[in-house]
Each structure stands twice: as structure tokens, then as C-alpha cells.
Amino acid sequence: MNIIDVKNLRKTFTTVKRGQGLKEAIKSFLRPETTTKEALNNVNFTIKEGEIVGLIGPNGAGKSTCLKILCGLLWPDSGEATILGMQPWKNRVKYVQHIGAVFGQKTTLFWDLPPLDSFHLSKDLYAIPAAEFEERKQILIKLLEAEDIAKQPTRELSLGERMRCEVIQALLHNPKLVFLDEPTIGLDLISKEKLHEFILDLNKKQKTTFIITTHDMQDIEKLCKRIIIINHGTIIYDGPLEAIKKKYFTDKHIDITFSEQVKTFSHKGCKVLTKTPYKIQLELDTRTTPIQTLISHLLKQYDVADITVSDPPIEEIIKKIYRE
Amino acid sequence: MNINAHKGMAIMGIKVATRYRWEVVAAVAATPLALVIYYYLWKSIYAHTGQALIRGFTFEELVSYYVLSMIVGFFTWSEMDKWIEHDIIKGDLVKNLIKPFGYISSCFSFELGLNAYNILTQMIPVFIIGFLFFKLPIAPLMVFLGFALSLFFAFLLYFGLAFLLGLAAFWMKKITGLRRARRIIVAFFGGSFIPLAFFPPWLQEISAYLPFQYIRSVPILLYQQRIAIGHSLLAQAAWVVVLYTLIYIVSRKAMRKAAVVGL
Numbered sequence: 001m002n003i004i005d006v007k008n009l010r011k012t013f014t015t016v017k018r019g020q021g022l023k024e025a026i027k028s029f030l031r032p033e034t035t036t037k038e039a040l041n042n043v044n045f046t047i048k049e050g051e052i053v054g055l056i057g058p059n060g061a062g063k064s065t066c067l068k069i070l071c072g073l074l075w076p077d078s079g080e081a082t083i084l085g086m087q088p089w090k091n092r093v094k095y096v097q098h099i100g101a102v103f104g105q106k107t108t109l110f111w112d113l114p115p116l117d118s119f120h121l122s123k124d125l126y127a128i129p130a131a132e133f134e135e136r137k138q139i140l141i142k143l144l145e146a147e148d149i150a151k152q153p154t155r156e157l158s159l160g161e162r163m164r165c166e167v168i169q170a171l172l173h174n175p176k177l178v179f180l181d182e183p184t185i186g187l188d189l190i191s192k193e194k195l196h197e198f199i200l201d202l203n204k205k206q207k208t209t210f211i212i213t214t215h216d217m218q219d220i221e222k223l224c225k226r227i228i229i230i231n232h233g234t235i236i237y238d239g240p241l242e243a244i245k246k247k248y249f250t251d252k253h254i255d256i257t258f259s260e261q262v263k264t265f266s267h268k269g270c271k272v273l274t275k276t277p278y279k280i281q282l283e284l285d286t287r288t289t290p291i292q293t294l295i296s297h298l299l300k301q302y303d304v305a306d307i308t309v310s311d312p313p314i315e316e317i318i319k320k321i322y323r324e
Numbered sequence: 325m326n327i328n329a330h331k332g333m334a335i336m337g338i339k340v341a342t343r344y345r346w347e348v349v350a351a352v353a354a355t356p357l358a359l360v361i362y363y364y365l366w367k368s369i370y371a372h373t374g375q376a377l378i379r380g381f382t383f384e385e386l387v388s389y390y391v392l393s394m395i396v397g398f399f400t401w402s403e404m405d406k407w408i409e410h411d412i413i414k415g416d417l418v419k420n421l422i423k424p425f426g427y428i429s430s431c432f433s434f435e436l437g438l439n440a441y442n443i444l445t446q447m448i449p450v451f452i453i454g455f456l457f458f459k460l461p462i463a464p465l466m467v468f469l470g471f472a473l474s475l476f477f478a479f480l481l482y483f484g485l486a487f488l489l490g491l492a493a494f495w496m497k498k499i500t501g502l503r504r505a506r507r508i509i510v511a512f513f514g515g516s517f518i519p520l521a522f523f524p525p526w527l528q529e530i531s532a533y534l535p536f537q538y539i540r541s542v543p544i545l546l547y548q549q550r551i552a553i554g555h556s557l558l559a560q561a562a563w564v565v566v567l568y569t570l571i572y573i574v575s576r577k578a579m580r581k582a583a584v585v586g587l
Contacts (some may be wrong), residue, residue, distance in 0.1 A: 073421050075583040097424040108419045124332025206550045
């Protein structure tokens with residue numbers, strides 16, 4: 001069953017363009033120059049219950065706009081969306097009762113009060129039975145290790161601490177559908193892993209559907225079986241993560257630090273991206289040379305201090321997809 | 325209508341009000357100071373003119389007018405426009421809209437919570453100070469009940485006014501100038517600076533057609549039994565209907581604007 005059904009969604013924004021400097025400021029005040037920007041251009045997709053879908057794309061691609069429309073906060077210029085059998089923006093108050101949302105850039109907690117107070121407000125707003133609320137609150141707080149931070153005023157929390165509380169807040173009312181907009185910004189590795197585990201567990205046990213936007217490839221790889229790549233407001237890929245990995249993640253970035261000076265370096269399947277006497281960054285095509293081969297070659301031939309293997313940033317993959 | 329949701333928001337209002345406790349101490353301490361200044365100002369005016377009655381007020385009555393003005397001011401007070409302006413500039417409106425509660429309802433209950441706290445920490449202490457030091461008369465029970473109801477209407481009006489101004493921020497973004505005007509106009513045409521009876525006739529005529537006197541002057545005069553209870557409450561209720569109809573129309577446009585433009 002489709003939990004989300006989006007058809008021909010379009011959204012343009014008009015913003016005031018303004019240059020730098022005092023002269024420009026005065027000019028903009030007297031006669032503002034506006035530009036229109038197409039945030040979403042004919043977006044179509046469906047999502048089934050129990051899926052975890054990653055929505056990725058470079059900055060300004062339209063991810064957040066899309067998410068805000070799906071949350072019922074923003075009205076599209078045209079197009080339709082049926083989510084949980086409702087049109088999100090038509091009846092916001094009724095609709096948002098059934099969803100949870102975390103906006104990494106914004107806070108949904110009361111700034112001057114401890115998150116715990118905001119949690120208790122949720123109990124009243126979503127009419128959660130007292131016993132059920134207490135139980136869920138305890139479970140969530142324990143899982144995200146927020147016993148102490150939930151008692152401090154939100155304004156005193158670090159970004160990562162706040163994010164953990166935001167996630168608790170979004171899940172207290174046990175929503176069927178959860179939107180996470182960059183939920184892992186500011187989280188340390190351990191908290192990030194905990195959050196991953198928690199999302200997977202919730203998805204497995206309660207069939208909660210998640211839609212996640214992120215710039216962190218770890219989030220995507222851990223959580224999402226399916227990804228939607230969006231760029232300039234259009235979907236350029238919608239399908240399994242595995243397929244795209246096989247096709248585009250064949251390249252790896254390898255950073256090598258040597259203990260000796262290395263003048264030149266070349267190897268089959270390698271492209272040197274940057275080079276200093278002690279450091280080299282390579283792009284390796286794993287189809288021609290497996291990582292193991294390169295690393296054993298490196299260790300045999302050179303005095304290597306450090307090797308880091310990483311995926312190329314998402315922007316590069318998008319560039320590649322876009323070029324085709 | 326979800327009573328629990330209203331209760332929850334009101335409790336949040338009380339909690340937010342308690343966050344800075346020194347602010348409360350300062351507010352309670354500053355009030356008698358203002359009263360003392362008014363006391364000596366009018367004392368010298370009455371001494372100078374040598375009259376026992378100015379515009380229908382004896383000196384004692386005028387002093388209790390100012391005590392009541394403070395009391396009314398504590399409850400009929402709203403900075404909703406400031407909260408809305410802040411949320412719009414910071415892009416924090418999402419925090420309200422993602423929750424299953426109408427925007428004005430949540431703002432209203434929140435403000436009611438804030439002001440309920442003011443009743444305890446400021447209004448009641450000033451009532452007591454008034455009785456003890458400024459010869460504030462104790463009104464009969466019926467008048468007192470009428471005063472309480474009138475106070476609630478006055479709160480509805482002030483909140484409505486502040487909310488309506490706040491909605492202007494959906495178009496203008498920054499509304500600091502409007503907020504300043506709101507404070508001065510309500511204080512002046514509401515009768516907080518001086519009783520409206522001290523205005524020249526033409527100014528009294530103008531203020532009769534404005535809603536501001538129903539926010540401050542009417543509850544005060546009602547307590548002093550200078551005006552009829554039933555008539556005053558009816559007039560207040562009529563203005564509440566007018567104001568909230570206007571809010572209904574404008575808020576639909578504003579929410580639509582936010583949803584279309586994206587704040």
C-alpha cells in the first residue's frame with residue numbers, strides 16, 4: 001500500500017536579489033529586484049509503508065522544500081500529494097497529528113525551557129494516554145541517552161544534544177510516518193550509530209516509514225535501501241541504493257600520508273587528485289584495480305604512515321549521474 | 325476543541341514566564357515606585373489648583389485610578405506581536421505549524437498562561453499594596469465579578485490587537501515601529517496615562533469610537549462604579565466580535581501567505 005503518492009509537484013519561489021555594498025542596499029530598498037527560483041519542477045514518486053527512503057541532493061536542490069510540502073507546511077504551486085489518505089496542506093492540523101518531523105536547522109522545542117517540558121506538551125497536544133506517554137518517553141530518553149540533557153534549557157544544549165531531543169520529540173506520539181531533515185548534523189559517532197540502530201529497530205518492529213534527507217553517506221548506507229536523488233528541483237534517480245552503488249560508487253577516494261618523500265606516483269586505475277611531497281589523494285577505479293591490490297602495492301613499495309579510504313562526496317556522484 | 329491542548333499550552337506559558345525569576349522581582353518592585361511618582365505628581369497638581377474635585381475625580385479617587393490602571397495593565401498585556409515577529413524573522417514558525425494545534429489557539433492559550441502567572445506575581449501583590457497604602461476601596465462582590473469579567477474581555481481585546489499586529493509581520497517581516505505605536509496608542513487612548521475625562525471634548529469624541537478605552541479605561545471605571553456594568557460588558561463583547569472577525573479574515577490570508585511564500 002502506498003503511504004505517500006506524489007504527482008507533478010511544482011513550487012517556485014520569488015526572492016529579492018541584492019548585491020553587496022551600501023549602494024546596492026539602497027537600490028534594493030527603493031526598487032527591489034526579484035528573481036524566481038524553481039525549487040521543485042514536476043516531482044513524482046510513491047513510497048510504500050515501512051520503507052526508509054533517503055532523499056539526497058546538493059545544497060539548494062529542493063530537498064527541504066519537498067519535505068516541507070510533504071509535512072503540510074508549504075503549499076505547492078501545482079500538483080498533488082496524498083499522504084496517509086490526506087492532502088497535507090489542505091488540513092494541516094489534522095494531518096500533522098499522524099506524522100513526526102525533525103528539521104535539523106530549526107528547533108521544535110521551546111527555546112527557554114528544558115526539552116522535558118516540550119515533551120509533556122506533546123502529551124497534551126497529541127492526546128497521548130498518560131501511561132503510554134511515560135513508557136515511550138522513558139524508552140526514547142534511555143535509547144538516546146538524554147536523561148540529563150532533557151532537564152537543561154534547550155538554549156544551553158549543544159547542537160548534537162539538541163538533535164537527540166528533537167528526535168525524541170518527533171517520535172513521542174508514535175507517528176506512522178517520520179520526516180527527518182538532516183537528523184544527524186552535530187551528532188558524534190556513537191550517537192549517530194545509536195540513532196541508526198533506533199530508526200532501523202522502529203522500522204522493523206512498527207513498520208514506521210522514514211524519509212530522510214542528509215549529506216552524510218553513512219546515514220544513507222546504514223538506513224536506506226532506496227534513494228531518491230534530486231537536483232535543481234527534478235528527480236534524477238529513484239531506485240535501490242545498491243544499483244547506484246554498483247554503478248557509481250566504483251570510485252574511491254584514497255588519502256595516503258607517507259613517512260618519506262614521494263616524487264611521483266602512478267598505478268593502474270588511479271588518478272592523482274592532489275599531491276604534496278608527503279601526501280597524495282587518489283581516485284581509484286575499483287573496476288580495474290581492487291582496493292586490496294592498491295593497498296598491498298603501497299605497503300610494499302613505500303613507507304606509509306596513514307591510509308584513509310572514503311567514498312567520493314555525494315555532489316560528485318550527482319555530477320556524474322547528471323552528465324549521463 | 326481540545327481542552328487538554330489549551331491546558332498544555334497555558335502551562336507552557338506559565339513555565340516560560342517563570343524562567344527568569346529576577347525579572348519578576350524587578351517588576352513587582354518597580355510598580356510601587358511608579359505609583360509613588362503618580363501620587364506626588366497629582367498631589368502637587370491638586371495643591372496647586374486648590375480644587376477638591378478635578379474633572380469629577382477627588383485626589384483619593386485619582387490615586388486609586390492609577391492603582392487600578394496598574395492592576396488592569398498586568399493582565400491586559402500581550403507581546404504576541406513580538407513573539408510572532410521573532411518567529412518569522414528567525415524562521416521558527418515551523419515549530420508552531422508542525423504541531424496539531426491551530427496557530428491562534430496555541431498563541432492564545434500560551435499568552436493566557438503567561439498572564440495567569442502575572443495575576444499571582446504582580447496583580448495580587450499590587451492589589452494588596454493598593455489596599456494597604458493607597459486607600460483603594462474594596463468594591464462590592466457584584467462589581468468585583470463584573471470587573472473580573474471585564475478584565476477578561478479586555479485581555480481578549482489586547483491579545484487580539486497584538487495578534488493582529490503580529491500578523492502584519494507575515495508581510496512586513498519587521499514590525500518594531502508598529503509595536504511601539506501599539507504600546508503608546510493603547511496607553512494614551514486607553515486611559516493609562518491620564519483618565520479619558522481629562523481629554524478635551526473633541527479627543528473624547530474620537531476615543532469613544534476606538535476600541536482602546538475598552539482595554540484599560542472601562543475595567544477601571546467599572547471598578548470605581550462610574551459606569552454601568554451591563555452596558556460596559558456589552559460594548560466590550562461587541563468589540564471582541566468585531567476584532568476577532570477581522571483576525572479570522574486576516575489570519576487566513578497570512579497563513580496562506582506563509583504557506584505559499586515559505587517563511
